[in-house]
Amino acid sequence: MSMLSRRQFVQGGSVVAAMLLAGCGSSSSGADASSAPADGEYKLVNEGKLTCISNLFFPPFESMNEASGEPEGFDIDVSKELAKHMGLEINWLPSQDFDTLVPTIKQGGKADIAIAGMTITDARKAEVDMSEPYVDSNQSIVVKSGSTETAETLDDASKTIAVQGGTTGADWADENLPNATKKRLSTIIDAMSGCQSGLYDAVVCDLPVSSYQIKESYTDLQIIEEIPTGEQYGIAISKDNPGLTAAVNAALAEMEEDGTMAAIEMEWFGSEI
Numbered sequence: 001m002s003m004l005s006r007r008q009f010v011q012g013g014s015v016v017a018a019m020l021l022a023g024c025g026s027s028s029s030g031a032d033a034s035s036a037p038a039d040g041e042y043k044l045v046n047e048g049k050l051t052c053i054s055n056l057f058f059p060p061f062e063s064m065n066e067a068s069g070e071p072e073g074f075d076i077d078v079s080k081e082l083a084k085h086m087g088l089e090i091n092w093l094p095s096q097d098f099d100t101l102v103p104t105i106k107q108g109g110k111a112d113i114a115i116a117g118m119t120i121t122d123a124r125k126a127e128v129d130m131s132e133p134y135v136d137s138n139q140s141i142v143v144k145s146g147s148t149e150t151a152e153t154l155d156d157a158s159k160t161i162a163v164q165g166g167t168t169g170a171d172w173a174d175e176n177l178p179n180a181t182k183k184r185l186s187t188i189i190d191a192m193s194g195c196q197s198g199l200y201d202a203v204v205c206d207l208p209v210s211s212y213q214i215k216e217s218y219t220d221l222q223i224i225e226e227i228p229t230g231e232q233y234g235i236a237i238s239k240d241n242p243g244l245t246a247a248v249n250a251a252l253a254e255m256e257e258d259g260t261m262a263a264i265e266m267e268w269f270g271s272e273i
């Protein structure tokens with residue numbers, strides 16, 4: 001079956017209508033594969049499924065549960081509830097590098113959404129659509145416990161700052177620690193482990209992730225600076241699929257209303273964030 005013919009065109013401006021139609025199976029609206037979906041409709045790469053991509057090394061937002069081999073975390077729960085509110089099944093693809101997520105969504109054909117603790121930025125909005133924000137975030141600088149480093153002492157060529165490539169943390173370090181040596185890694189876990197073992201002098205990464213990681217796993221690391229960048233996370237969707245962005249936004253709004261989002265925040269952060 002060709003990719004195009006498997007695309008599903010879901011009708012309806014309301015989530016209820018989308019759920020009813022999705023329940024009926026594939027499109028019977030006569031939409032041929034070459035025509036663009038009409039207002040309020042959206043296409044999916046796999047019929048009846050919300051297919052998601054992420055970089056699955058960003059706890060507590062996303063990580064792989066070693067025991068079950070399944071992804072888990074805040075964003076995973078959000079994706080499952082999104083799918084449920086949209087009357088779809090959930091379909092998670094294997095982890096990929098963070099900086100390939102926006103290009104993959106832009107190119108189309110592989111996944112419907114990227115949900116990855118992804119900050120809404122103008123640069124990303126030029127490439128893909130971003131949903132309404134669903135989490136607020138900031139940056140942080142992490143060093144070994146007992147270290148006397150400060151943002152000032154770290155801004156030196158002899159100091160190595162580990163970041164995840166393609167992230168807003170990497171951008172922040174480039175702009176604000178211009179003299180330091182930057183090490184771009186493919187996951188923030190590599191950055192934290194390397195800082196722990198003394199390979200890197202500091203890590204710059206999203207504050208909710210560094211605080212969670214220090215509490216859960218890296219108890220010998222500490223945050224020396226919280227940086228109020230005022231970031232907001234959104235879900236990336238192709239610009240060719242505005243109906244899907246609308247449906248995701250509608251489902252997110254319902255999840256705020258019906259307490260689903262608050263429950264997911266309690267589950268992963270022990271409080272509403």
Ligand code: ARG
Binds near residue numbers: 054056098169
């Ligand atoms: N919020 C940061 C950004 O958007 C970091 C996101 C990293 N996410 C991940 N799943 N590794 O650039």
